[in-house]
Amino acid sequence: MDKNQTAGHLHPISSAILQIREIFAELDFEVAEGPELEDEWHNFDALNVPKDHPSRDMQDTFWLKQPENSQFLISNSQKEKRFLLRTHTSPIQIRYMEQKIKEGIKPPYRIIVPGKVFRNEATDTTHEAQFFQCEGLYVDKEVSLAQLKWTLLHFFRKYLGQNVEIRLRPSFFPFTEPSVEVDVKFGDKWLEMVGAGLVHPNVFRVVGLEGYNGFAFGFGLERLLMVKHNIPDIRLFYSGDLRLVNQF
């Protein structure tokens, strides 16, 4: 640690977000954001995750108790809606497309969405109840898995180094079809890093963009940093501990 340093330090997550923004800005992706307190429809239904379906169990959810006389609920006049802490950044896919259509702007769309997400699961060195994800979405007339592959390879080579390789494995996410898991070879190890796929036609149906194509991906920022810098415990990120932050 440099004793004479007068400048402070960005949190490694913020620092990673800025680097990711830069890499994707070169590919013309803009940054989009959305609420951490999300409604059930945007987090699940609109993303082709049906109610009372086992695919909802894939993400352990923090549901919020409905407070009585809540201004928040009254002001949204959505008393019947259930609220939750978003389990992924994917609801911004819906919110962004809804907004653009409202503004009369048709695809192509290219966005990345860095943001905090929540999972109701026990914490340990690799699991936290809160963590950051970065979502990516590209919508156009024609979009292919080959383009997804190029985009992710481009990103990981810029972020982790030129000798990085990636590989795709079959997976399942309700909002993509085909769905893939993307492994990244860093050093001599293959690491599971990204969930991705082509946007499911039902997602386009929901927002009224039937006939369009797209790809989407999402990865965890802590995992990315843990891999790059050999950080042993995810919980360090939210400990408010400068012994972590000041190394960056």
Added chain:
Amino acid sequence: MLISYNWLQRYFKKHLPTAEKVAEILTFSVFEVESVEKIDSDFILDVKVLPDRACYALSHRGIARELAAAKPDLQMSDIRHLRMSDICKLKPLAIKIGNSADCRRYIGRRVEVVKVRPSQNWVKECLDSIGQRSINNIVDAANFVMFDMGQPLHVFDADKVKGAIQIRRAKRDEKIIMLDDKEIALDSDILIIADDEGPLAIAGIKGGKKAEVTNETKNLILESANFHPTLIRKTARKFNLQTDASKRFENEISPVIAQTAMNELSALIAKVLPDAKFGELVDKYPEPTKPRVIKISPDLVAQKLGIKISEKKINNILTRLGIADGIIPSERLDLREAENLVEEIGRLYGYDKIPAAKLPDAKKKVPANKNFYWGNRIRQTLIELGFSEVMTSSFCSMGEMEIEKSLASDKAFLRTELTNQLFASLKFNTLNAPLLGLKEIKIFEIGKVFLESGEETHLAFNKIAEAKSVLEKALKIKISAGAFNDILEINLGPLIEKLPEPKAWNIAEPKGLAFRFQPISPYPFIVRDIAVFVPTDVTAEKLWVVIEKGIGKEKKLLVNHYLFDEYQKADKKSLAFRLIFQAPDRTLTDAEANKIMEQAAAAVSQNNWQVR
């Protein structure tokens, strides 16, 4: 789903490749295999079957089909249906389905003159391999067929069933005693199998005590049915009774396979009990499902995957999945539209063969997101002032928004402010200031807080006097907000609203160097100071070289050091260093630190410099 390698081998004429190889084939063609474990002469694969494919793959047959689709040269055998003795004229079996939405199909069959006894060894071994306890030849046969082909089955003792088998909602105040003697109170949300007297089983989940098959059982009623997935899921959750049967029903299975399963169960019982007499199938199937047809064009495949695959090759892949002329095998409920077939073709063609294709150039310039831009502009301003950014938990013990099922009581609410945790972080980091080499701790956090009125993005920082005016100058805006313990907390939403749209991105990116994180020792550190009078021509660097030499190989315990005081007095100069010691694996003792300091002092004295 636990899959036995030996069980899988029963489906193939040729010897399978090694269990590890099978796991690898499955991982890259369809399912991640989470582990391969050798147990006696078998290997058990833990196959991660995701919800979309649970309709056919929570079974050895489903996995065997996938293996055969990925490696056709392994030659999967045709499914051989065991021969069953002739159908006998037995007592009629009455079955009544209350509502066809709850129960899409119910097949029953009487079997008479059975002898309940222990299973044959091969059945026991199969069940045992995947962690299932053998019960008796009848129950085991039903379980074997379920783990073999995916259809849950149930068997009743026919002599304990009075009147017709009824599939209906339970009445309020009805109760059932389960196989484990637990009593469960039912209601109209629960689908049950009942006779004229009352409940026999909770449909699709678990059987009751009343018509249990015991060692004395002589006659059976076999059940192969299809229940509504949501209904089963809700009931299983309500009673916390997730069973192998409920898991398969809640993921939905095709009603078509109920008949196959009934035939296989009958044949298996006939094999172990050649004298048993089998009655007619009674098949209640109000609305038989029609075969689904999905057409796919090679153009769509090429567009979606980004590689041209010939029609011949596409048809070859689809044939391997049992899809001919677009007719989808009944158990493949996951295949609903053309995109699903694109995935099937892609994964079996091989994702590794798909090229990487560059994105087209976008025609428009990327706008800078206003909130994101100003958030980072604020970060940059504070960093330049020497502030560091921390992040803390969004959860706390009190607040306005409460979590339904929280992880812990101190995490039951969402935070309403950042100040509290920033203050805790400040105290914590102040204790570590010597370790960090900092004279003072300056920190901030930007994050969401949650109020009854909704969520807000807040900024909190300490050292208000130092930061506030600089921020105001940088943003060209007046900041007014409440302060507590020298921590200022600002709602950024309204503040950023007043700021102009960013014209272009002009915030410098961090370089993102790939360094290795220095592990944080959980053990306490020890601080020691050494002040030395040296001649005026001796620099701090020179003194440090001497001190370091004195410390010698104990240097690994020195985690930080800095010059903290320097002044000149006539022909002498005083230099004071602060040394911080810490061990990565234990608590360092005072005696150890003292010894190191003595070594350092001795080295200084050897130069005829005076330790103060």
